[in-house]
Amino acid sequence: MAVLRIVANLATADPQIARSFYERLLGMDIVMDHGWLMTFASDASARTQVSVACEGGSGTPVPDISVEVDNVDEIYERAQAEGFEIVYPITNEPWNVRRFYVRDPLGKVVNILSHR
Template identity: 25%
Template sequence: MKVNSLSAAFTTQRVEESRDFYIEYFGAKVTFDCGWYVNLQFGDESSTLQFMSPRQPGQQLSESAGLMYNFSVPDVDEEYKRLTDAGLDVIVPLEDHPWGDRGFAIQDPNGIALYIYSDKEPSEEFKRYYK
C-alpha cells in the first residue's frame, strides 16, 4: 500500500472547543470546518488532526485514556513557559529523557495528553535502538 498521508480523527462532542484550543495554543490553521467536522493543520501540510461529532446511529465517542499526541518543537523550554504562563496545567513535568528528548505534557479539552518535546542526544543506553 502506498499511503499519501495519515492523520487521526477524534470523535467528540467538543468539536468547537477543540478547534479553538488548538488554534489558540498551537497555532493550528483550519483547512475545513463544517461545524460537526474540523480539520486542523500544524506547521507543514503533513501534520493534521481532525475532530468530529458523531454522525451515524450508534457511533461512539473516542476515548482519551491512554491517547497521546506528540508535538516536536524547536524549543521545548520556550513552549513550556508560554503554555504554563497561559494557565495550562502540566500533567507530565518538563524533563530530559535518556531516549533522546526533553519534554512535558498537558491535556486538551478532550483529555488527550499532548506531549511537547525537543530532540536531544540520547544516552549511550538508547543510541543502539535508533535505526
C-alpha cells in the same frame, strides 16, 4: 501502495473547544471546518508514523498523541500561562528528547516534544 497521510481523530461533543489548544497554543491553522469536524494543520511536513506502546517512557502513561515542535520550552511556558493541566513536567529524556505532557480541552494527553 503507499500511506500518504495519517490523521488523528479526537472525539468531542464540541469541536470549537479545541481551538484554544491547537490553534492558539500550538499555532496550527484551521484547514477544514464542517462544524461537526475541524481539522488543524501546519505547513510542516514529516514522515507518516504510527507509534504503538505499552507505556509513554520514564514510567508515564501512553499519551493520546505526540506533537513535535521547534521550541518545546516556549510551548511549555505558554501552556502554563494559559492554565492547561500539565500532566508530566518538562523533562530531558535519555532518548534525546525534551518533552512534557499536557491535557488538551478534550481531555486528551498530548506529548509535546523537541529533539535535542
